[in-house]
Amino acid sequence: MVFFPVSHELYAWVILPLLIFFARICDVSMETIRVIYISRGIKVLAPIIAFFEIVIWLLAMEVVMQDLSNVANFMAFALGFATGTYVGLVIEERLSIGMVILRIITPEGSEAQIASFLAQENCGVTKLDAEGARGSVKMIISLVNRTDLPRIAEYLRSVSPHAFYSVEDVRYANEGVFRQQGHGTVGGFISAILHKKKR
Numbered sequence: 001m002v003f004f005p006v007s008h009e010l011y012a013w014v015i016l017p018l019l020i021f022f023a024r025i026c027d028v029s030m031e032t033i034r035v036i037y038i039s040r041g042i043k044v045l046a047p048i049i050a051f052f053e054i055v056i057w058l059l060a061m062e063v064v065m066q067d068l069s070n071v072a073n074f075m076a077f078a079l080g081f082a083t084g085t086y087v088g089l090v091i092e093e094r095l096s097i098g099m100v101i102l103r104i105i106t107p108e109g110s111e112a113q114i115a116s117f118l119a120q121e122n123c124g125v126t127k128l129d130a131e132g133a134r135g136s137v138k139m140i141i142s143l144v145n146r147t148d149l150p151r152i153a154e155y156l157r158s159v160s161p162h163a164f165y166s167v168e169d170v171r172y173a174n175e176g177v178f179r180q181q182g183h184g185t186v187g188g189f190i191s192a193i194l195h196k197k198k199r
Contacts, residue, residue, distance in 0.1 A: 012067070017076035020060050024080020025087055027056040032088025033095075040098050041171045096147040099170045104140040104156065105130065106163040111138035113159055118142050118152070143170065 006015065030053040037046045064073045104114060115125045118140070128139040144152060149167065156163050
């Protein structure tokens with residue numbers, strides 16, 4: 001088996017910083033996802049992620065501490081931290097785990113169509129009369145899966161372009177009308193696992 005010789009300078013200033021950079025991306029993105037899971041009360045996956053996260057962090061920190069005079073290692077450590085934060089948020093957004101409260105404030109007239117659409121999507125709907133700055137409005141409150149939010153938002157823009165809506169994360173919900181996530185998605189698979197654990 002033939003090994004290609006690598007100079008000490010190439011290893012110290014290129015290969016090792018790259019390894020630190022990618023290790024930091026892994027552990028920081030895992031940390032970001034873990035914190036989000038904790039905030040949403042997902043107790044099963046958070047400790048598992050924490051274990052692998054700290055192992056990778058210790059390996060990266062050990063390499064940096066061995067040569068404190070190497071500026072490339074410090075830069076790789078910092079850049080990996082910044083990049084890992086972004087990657088973690090992108091991964092979490094792709095997973096679309098959990099449910100959100102959708103509050104819609106719309107002028108009178110379009111609330112029936114919006115409520116009917118949400119009901120057809122198997123989402124619970126609560127309608128309230130409200131008073132806005134420009135007169136009477138209708139408030140619609142619904143609990144929807146995060147994976148369904150872009151499609152619902154697109155429908156709202158087409159039906160009531162001037163409707164105001166806000167979105168809030170939900171940690172726990174019970175005794176309501178919920179749309180089931182498809183098990184073909186990663187978020188749906190994880191939701192199914194967590195649902196079985198609660199039984």
